Amino acid sequence: MMAERFTLSGTAVPVDPARMLDGLCARFVEHSDVWRSGNTATLANHSGKADLRSEGGQLSIELSCPTAAMLQMVRNVIAEHLFMIAGDEPLELTWADMPKPSALPDFREIRVVSASNVTPHMRRLTIACADVAHFRDGGLHVRLLIPPKGRAPVWPSTRPDGRIDWPKGEDELTVRIYTIRSIDLDRREMDIDFVLHDTCGLPMPGADFAQNARPGDVAGLLGPGGGGVPDAADMILAGDETALPAISRIAAEMPAGSRLVAFVEVETEAEEQPLVSAATLDIRWLHRNGAAAGTTGMLEKAIRSEIERASPDTFVWAGCERSEAKAIRDLLKARGHDRQRSSIGSYWQRPQ
Numbered sequence: 001m002m003a004e005r006f007t008l009s010g011t012a013v014p015v016d017p018a019r020m021l022d023g024l025c026a027r028f029v030e031h032s033d034v035w036r037s038g039n040t041a042t043l044a045n046h047s048g049k050a051d052l053r054s055e056g057g058q059l060s061i062e063l064s065c066p067t068a069a070m071l072q073m074v075r076n077v078i079a080e081h082l083f084m085i086a087g088d089e090p091l092e093l094t095w096a097d098m099p100k101p102s103a104l105p106d107f108r109e110i111r112v113v114s115a116s117n118v119t120p121h122m123r124r125l126t127i128a129c130a131d132v133a134h135f136r137d138g139g140l141h142v143r144l145l146i147p148p149k150g151r152a153p154v155w156p157s158t159r160p161d162g163r164i165d166w167p168k169g170e171d172e173l174t175v176r177i178y179t180i181r182s183i184d185l186d187r188r189e190m191d192i193d194f195v196l197h198d199t200c201g202l203p204m205p206g207a208d209f210a211q212n213a214r215p216g217d218v219a220g221l222l223g224p225g226g227g228g229v230p231d232a233a234d235m236i237l238a239g240d241e242t243a244l245p246a247i248s249r250i251a252a253e254m255p256a257g258s259r260l261v262a263f264v265e266v267e268t269e270a271e272e273q274p275l276v277s278a279a280t281l282d283i284r285w286l287h288r289n290g291a292a293a294g295t296t297g298m299l300e301k302a303i304r305s306e307i308e309r310a311s312p313d314t315f316v317w318a319g320c321e322r323s324e325a326k327a328i329r330d331l332l333k334a335r336g337h338d339r340q341r342s343s344i345g346s347y348w349q350r351p352q
């Protein structure tokens with residue numbers, strides 16, 4: 001974890017602080033390290049750390065993050081979860097530094113410059129942003145905010161309790177998570193690669209946004225966040241095409257001397273892309289050849305076999321369909337793989 005410098009205290013007064021603490025720990029365990037001891041808990045990930053204590057009818061919160069923007073983001077995430085856990089029950093949440101209703105610090109408006117297919121089912125949008133440098137550090141991923149068609153976008157703001165005030169009704173935004181594939185600081189442009197996936201007949205606003213994008217279209221980005229390039233000399237990378245942008249970016253940022261084995265599951269050979277890396281990169285493409293995405297188990301099988309010959313220090317990184325991600329997490333847990341040496345993300349979910 002990076003050095004932590006930005007701190008903030010908060011106090012939540014829920015109906016049952018101990019239950020609130022249990023609820024937070026249960027929600028964060030999938031994406032963060034959670035240490036629980038009696039009436040205290042610490043939640044930590046690359047974005048920062050939250051120390052929580054349930055005492056005297058309230059839950060004290062101490063946040064500590066490497067950047068001011070991350071602090072705002074962590075405050076927002078904690079606030080959102082607290083209110084979700086509280087449901088209909090009353091909850092008071094105050095912060096030492098109460099945010100004024102204002103634009104979100106990690107929000108940026110973007111404009112589509114061009115759109116073209118990299119492979120038959122991967123569409124690349126090049127987008128312009130006045131402040132691309134903002135997206136260089138702090139994570140590989142963003143929340144893409146898609147405004148309703150034909151309306152001037154209304155962007156979210158911060159509420160005094162730290163939650164995001166999302167526009168509602170006709171101004172409601174569609175939110176999907178994507179990876180910044182590459183950043184061009186000189187041109188003030190970034191690429192995002194969108195999978196044009198199957199939908200089982202359901203709408204797919206994220207993929208449709210890419211499919212129909214025209215130069216000049218406006219959208220918003222919130223972030224960056226959600227994990228960066230792991231600090232490891234030996235790494236196993238695994239993912240389906242939704243994780244290919246992240247795998248490409250990790251490979252591109254890994255230094256010479258490090259060793260990567262990457263398993264990428266795609267439909268056919270036509271979806272393969274060249275990957276560039278200064279590291280020693282061994283890439284193995286896995287083809288579904290007509291099987292439905294998120295059903296093959298190929299990634300888990302590949303990791304299972306590769307990890308047999310890997311050193312215990314090897315970092316295992318994966319991004320794929322939710323049940324496949326769970327199978328990989330279960331595999332690593334069963335093998336006793338150090339949790340600090342893995343990051344396994346659910347990138348999308350098949351309909352139940």
Ligand SMILES: Cc1cc2nc3c(=O)[nH]c(=O)nc-3n(C[C@H](O)[C@H](O)[C@H](O)COP(=O)(O)OP(=O)(O)OC[C@H]3O[C@@H](n4cnc5c(N)ncnc54)[C@H](O)[C@@H]3O)c2cc1C
Nearest residue numbers: 177178179194195197204205206207242245347348349350
């Ligand atoms: C950290 C992170 C980074 C991500 N980065 C990227 C990225 O760079 N590029 C990218 O394309 N995606 C990425 N994703 C995945 C993306 O957020 C999801 O695929 C999202 O569901 C797409 O939204 P949609 O509106 O197109 O479809 P949705 O409205 O979410 O889903 C519509 C239907 O399509 C199905 N579906 C969704 N995604 C897929 C898929 N990939 N294959 C098959 N069926 C699918 C759903 O099960 C549902 O039935 C990332 C996700 C995470 C968590």
